[in-house]
Amino acid sequence: MTGNLLDVRTLSRNFGGLKALDQVNLRLERGEILGLIGPNGAGKSTLFNCLAGNLRPTAGTVAFNGHDVTRMRASQRARLGIARTFQLGKVFPSMTVRENVLTGLGVARYGSFWRSVTGLVKGADHMDRAAEILRQFELEDQAAVPVTDLPMGFQRRVEAARAIATNPRLLLLDEPAAGLTHGEAERFADMVRGVRASGVTVIVIEHNMRFAMQLAERLYVLVQGRIIAEGPPDAVRQDPGVISAYLG
Ligand code: ADP
Ligand code: MG
Numbered sequence: 279m280t281g282n283l284l285d286v287r288t289l290s291r292n293f294g295g296l297k298a299l300d301q302v303n304l305r306l307e308r309g310e311i312l313g314l315i316g317p318n319g320a321g322k323s324t325l326f327n328c329l330a331g332n333l334r335p336t337a338g339t340v341a342f343n344g345h346d347v348t349r350m351r352a353s354q355r356a357r358l359g360i361a362r363t364f365q366l367g368k369v370f371p372s373m374t375v376r377e378n379v380l381t382g383l384g385v386a387r388y389g390s391f392w393r394s395v396t397g398l399v400k401g402a403d404h405m406d407r408a409a410e411i412l413r414q415f416e417l418e419d420q421a422a423v424p425v426t427d428l429p430m431g432f433q434r435r436v437e438a439a440r441a442i443a444t445n446p447r448l449l450l451l452d453e454p455a456a457g458l459t460h461g462e463a464e465r466f467a468d469m470v471r472g473v474r475a476s477g478v479t480v481i482v483i484e485h486n487m488r489f490a491m492q493l494a495e496r497l498y499v500l501v502q503g504r505i506i507a508e509g510p511p512d513a514v515r516q517d518p519g520v521i522s523a524y525l526g
Pocket of ligand 1: 293296298316317318321322323324
């Protein structure tokens, strides 16, 4: 299929008098790893919420894979292939690592998150696919451990593994490196590259400029709800507006 995987046009979201997103335009090609960077409060998570269907925009449109998804619920968008992680993490802490991944596989089958939880399927095909995903995220040794007993670096991977289990076309990662050690962040970056190699397009939000610059091929810079720069990391790094937004 031709055209962009994602086409966001003049997207705005207000909270009372605050313009959290102000006429954002963003294009994403299939197979890209796109970085979305910007200071705290810039509107990055709000943009993900509007892409995944957790929030309705005040104005503007979101087209995904040829569908206008602007008014669709999150569960409908998940069925079309949008998966995400959350900035503060969203796993089932008392479930094991494997069970968390199985809930994601249930979403792929049923389309609804809650139906997947209540109907946790453990058929042979699901178990095989879960094992494959656990391997991909280097979680085999932790498969039977409740997520709550694992350090942060593992919990981030469990959440990403659960998202990949929904079989998405587009994966949205909200600050996946936050709270990780340098080594953990590097390994996570390798896993993201593996995800892309398997055919999934990725947008990664990062507060950590260095992590974003080494992972993403193209960056958008969001400041106070507006995109102030876009392009390859080397060009964005030297952009005077970006430098003053980060230093000023
Ligand atoms: P970022 O992820 O870039 O740090 P956010 O998207 O979380 O920024 O927030 C952008 C702005 O919108 C902030 O000023 C934040 O306080 C505000 N905001 C985000 N979500 C809400 C909400 N649900 N209600 C009111 N204000 C919000
Ligand atoms: Mg955020």
